[in-house]
Amino acid sequence: TKSSGQRFHKSHQPGVPLTLADFEAINRCERSLPKKFNFARDVLDQWSPKEKTGERPANPALWWVNGKGDEVKWSFGELGSLSRKAANVLTKPCGLERGDRVAVILPRIPEWWLINVACMRTGLVFMPGTTQLTAKDILYRLRASKAKCIVASDEVIPAVESIVSECPDLKTKLLVSPHSQNGWLSFPELFQTASAEHSCVETGSQEPMAIYFTSGTTGSPKMAQHSQSSLGIGYTLCGRYWLDLKSTDIIWNMSDTGWIKAAIGSMFSSWLQGACVFVHRMAQFDTDTFLDTLTTYPITTLCSAPTVYRMLVQKDLKRYKFKKLRHCLTGGEPLNPEVLEQWKVQTGLELYEGYGQTEVGIICANQKGQEIKPGSMGKGVLPYDVQIIDENGNILPPGKEGEIALRLTSTRPFCFFSEYVDNPEKTAATIRGNFYVTGDRGVMDSDGYFWFVGRADDVIISSGYRIGPFEVESALIEHPAVVESAVVSSPDPVRGEVVKAFVVLSAPFKSSNPEKLTLELQDHVKKSTAPYKYPRKVEFVKELPKTITGKIKRNVLRDHEWGRT
Numbered sequence: 199t200k201s202s203g204q205r206f207h208k209s210h211q212p213g214v215p216l217t218l219a220d221f222e223a224i225n226r227c228e229r230s231l232p233k234k235f236n237f238a239r240d241v242l243d244q245w246s247p248k249e250k251t252g253e254r255p256a257n258p259a260l261w262w263v264n265g266k267g268d269e270v271k272w273s274f275g276e277l278g279s280l281s282r283k284a285a286n287v288l289t290k291p292c293g294l295e296r297g298d299r300v301a302v303i304l305p306r307i308p309e310w311w312l313i314n315v316a317c318m319r320t321g322l323v324f325m326p327g328t329t330q331l332t333a334k335d336i337l338y339r340l341r342a343s344k345a346k347c348i349v350a351s352d353e354v355i356p357a358v359e360s361i362v363s364e365c366p367d368l369k370t371k372l373l374v375s376p377h378s379q380n381g382w383l384s385f386p387e388l389f390q391t392a393s394a395e396h397s398c399v400e401t402g403s404q405e406p407m408a409i410y411f412t413s414g415t416t417g418s419p420k421m422a423q424h425s426q427s428s429l430g431i432g433y434t435l436c437g438r439y440w441l442d443l444k445s446t447d448i449i450w451n452m453s454d455t456g457w458i459k460a461a462i463g464s465m466f467s468s469w470l471q472g473a474c475v476f477v478h479r480m481a482q483f484d485t486d487t488f489l490d491t492l493t494t495y496p497i498t499t500l501c502s503a504p505t506v507y508r509m510l511v512q513k514d515l516k517r518y519k520f521k522k523l524r525h526c527l528t529g530g531e532p533l534n535p536e537v538l539e540q541w542k543v544q545t546g547l548e549l550y551e552g553y554g555q556t557e558v559g560i561i562c563a564n565q566k567g568q569e570i571k572p573g574s575m576g577k578g579v580l581p582y583d584v585q586i587i588d589e590n591g592n593i594l595p596p597g598k599e600g601e602i603a604l605r606l607t608s609t610r611p612f613c614f615f616s617e618y619v620d621n622p623e624k625t626a627a628t629i630r631g632n633f634y635v636t637g638d639r640g641v642m643d644s645d646g647y648f649w650f651v652g653r654a655d656d657v658i659i660s661s662g663y664r665i666g667p668f669e670v671e672s673a674l675i676e677h678p679a680v681v682e683s684a685v686v687s688s689p690d691p692v693r694g695e696v697v698k699a700f701v702v703l704s705a706p707f708k709s710s711n712p713e714k715l716t717l718e719l720q721d722h723v724k725k726s727t728a729p730y731k732y733p734r735k736v737e738f739v740k741e742l743p744k745t746i747t748g749k750i751k752r753n754v755l756r757d758h759e760w761g762r763t
């Protein structure tokens with residue numbers, strides 16, 4: 199009965215495999231979380247019999263290319279047996295035990311997927327990191343996490359060797375390379391002789407599965423710990439309604455293996471829906487390779503950072519005929535409406551933006567079938583109740599700017615990170631009253647669409663006005679001279695602080711007269727948005743400081759303006 203206003207929850211019968219419909223129901227809060235859950239066993243391994251019966255199309259589960267003629271195609275069945283072998287490498291010769299933390303610093307190679315799945319099977323906690331990390335970054339990560347093992351590729355060896363003596367907890371170094379290296383175990387060698395028999399550990403659904411480091415846009419990256427279910431079940435609706443995936447789809451998500459977006463787009467959301475994950479080894483983004491890939495392979499779904507789309511619309515995209523592309527996504531940074539518009543004009547395709555965080559996953563999205571309002575991040579996505587709140591934790595009405603927050607019920611939502619590892623103060627600081635606060639500012643309109651204003655620290659207060667950098671940047675990019683820009687506060691003797699824009703110019707404007715162009719851009723912003731927001735200072739720069747993921751680091755420019763280091 200529905201007595202005392204409590205919701206009726208279907209609970210899970212042990213031993214009965216969960217279906218995709220069950221996962222959806224859990225995300226809609228119509229069903230309780232199972233006690234035990236393991237993504238490898240309960241999701242991946244469930245697809246292999248369906249491959250055999252034809253219930254799932256003959257798409258690979260993983261399709262990897264490197265642009266040099268090498269190709270790997272694994273079915274879910276193959277992914278199963280290969281990852282069992284990898285699991286035996288991790289437990290036996292590497293001597294790792296359930297709960298141990300493993301730093302996985304690999305480029306986009308098939309082994310990255312194998313090792314992650316092997317960690318799931320053995321209950322090891324994987325911590326992906328990009329190969330662009332410096333020795334200092336790696337030291338910070340290994341020490342902060344007390345990692346027992348590092349799995350790395352050739353390019354990472356020198357950095358690891360230079361700091362390894364300072365990491366007393368590190369027991370094993372595993373090298374994924376055809377070469378051998380003193381002091382390192384060889385993954386390919388051990389893999390060759392490993393058995394394909396392995397029985398998956400019975401992990402609890404709230405047991406730690408992975409630690410993801412935040413992007414470090416505003417300081418040192420934070421270690422957000424996620425559970426088997428937060429990652430393994432929490433992305434069901436995202437895969438179905440935002441990425442719009444079915445098992446017939448092929449998704450190319452371009453993010454680096456080190457960030458949670460790789461896990462969302464190239465592992466959890468996609469494999470929950472039985473879709474094929476396409477990977478290009480591409481060490482560095484290259485427009486020609488990118489366009490070539492979309493015209494050669496039957497990729498249906500594309501996900502990339504806004505910075506990539508900003509670069510692409512500078513090209514004449516109409517000349518290219520993409521083979522099967524039908525659905526394009528972006529996230530991680532705000533997408534300027536002008537870029538969305540250009541992409542649409544040039545490719546005939548919409549761009550569906552999502553907004554989220556390493557800590558809590560996707561919060562808002564433009565879901566397939568929903569009307570897109572250019573410049574908005576779409577509506578809040580289930581299971582979250584997204585609200586705009588003030589500094590005291592009160593909900594603000596539509597149209598009022600405040601902090602973007604998630605309403606909490608009595609229990610912590612299962613799709614949340616469990617904590618910032620070893621940092622209870624920072625973890626506690628994310629909670630305000632009944633809300634989780636994102637640290638981002640925004641507005642909700644009366645239709646329930648959310649509009650990003652800026653990171654709380656990036657908002658500029660000039661002559662009493664609050665100015666969000668994103669709106670000014672979006673106005674600037676409408677001008678043909680502007681490829682991209684970063685808008686920050688700058689000191690001013692009269693106004694306290696004023697708006698300053700750092701602008702990267704497009705090729706035809708590079709040799710323009712800077713004073714004239716400054717006036718022209720200021721004029722343009724005054725016409726396109728409320729005039730008080732126009733940048734009183736403009737500086738032309740070759741490039742903007744960015745994180746490895748391509749996010750603009752406004753704090754670096756701001757600190758520079760204010761003489762802080």
Ligand code: ATP
Pocket residue numbers: 412413414415416417418419420528529530531532533551552553554555556557575636637638650653749
């Ligand atoms: P750190 O927390 O270490 O400073 P970070 O916040 O950039 O780094 P992530 O978790 O990778 O680390 O990024 C989440 C943040 O990225 C969000 O809080 C928001 O500021 C920004 N973001 C993500 N998607 C969007 C989007 N669609 N529009 C605007 N901002 C976005």
Ligand code: MG
Pocket residue numbers: 412555
């Ligand atoms: Mg953050």
